[in-house]
Amino acid sequence: MDCANQIVSRIDGVLIRELRKNTDSRGWLIELFRKDEIDPNIMPVMAYISMTRPGVIRGPHEHKEQTDNICFFGPSVFKIQLWDNRDNSPTSGKTQVIEAGEKNPLAISIPPGVVHAYKNVGVRDGLVFNAPDRLYGGEGKSQEVDEIRHEDKKDARFKISF
Incomplete structure (x- = not known):
């Protein structure tokens, strides 16, 4: 999909979009996803929001089939690290660190x-919104969760660099 607010990623297939914060006297509004701005192959099928406390890390993990569509909009600041773990990718082995949040919603x-x-x-609790293209645990939560949790492995090679 062609999107004017797209940022080039160093990892093939990762799409990064700037989110525009529309502010007025009532507060603000951010459009997280639009059907005309997202590839129909990764269209979200569910959504959730989580809160992460300052200093807390979530991950590293990956999915075998699922695409995560994650939005970082505040009210805190996050550093996100990505590692291309796909053998058939032109950017296999590359890593990328991105900063996003209140002042740089992505x-x-x-x-x-x-x-x-x-x-x-x-320094504040931060909200993260995710709208993956697969149901967590499948229909009726009756299937195995599509997640490889590297954070549970003592010898994992994926370590946060910040």
């Missing part, structure tokens, strides 16, 4: 096989 689409983690590097 949407990041992370394809299967790209390991990802994020840390709240701000």
Whole structure:
């Protein structure tokens, strides 16, 4: 999809979009996803929001089939690290660190096989919105969860660099 607010990623298949914060006297509004701005192959099928406390890391983990469509918009600041763990990718082995949050709201689409983690590097609790293209645990939560949790492995090679 052609999107004017797209940022080039160093990892093939990762899509990064700037999110525009529309502010007025009532507060602000951010459009997280629009049907005309997202590839129909990774269209979200569910959504959730999580809160991460300052200094806390979530991940690193990856998915075999799922694309995560994650939005970082505040009210804190996050550092996100990506590792291309796909053998058949032109950017296999590359890593990328991105900063996003209140002053730099971003949407990041992370394809299967790209390991990802994020840390709240701000001083306030931060909200993260995710709209993956697969149901967590499948229909009726009756299937195995599509997640490889590297954070549970003592010898994992994916370590946050910040």
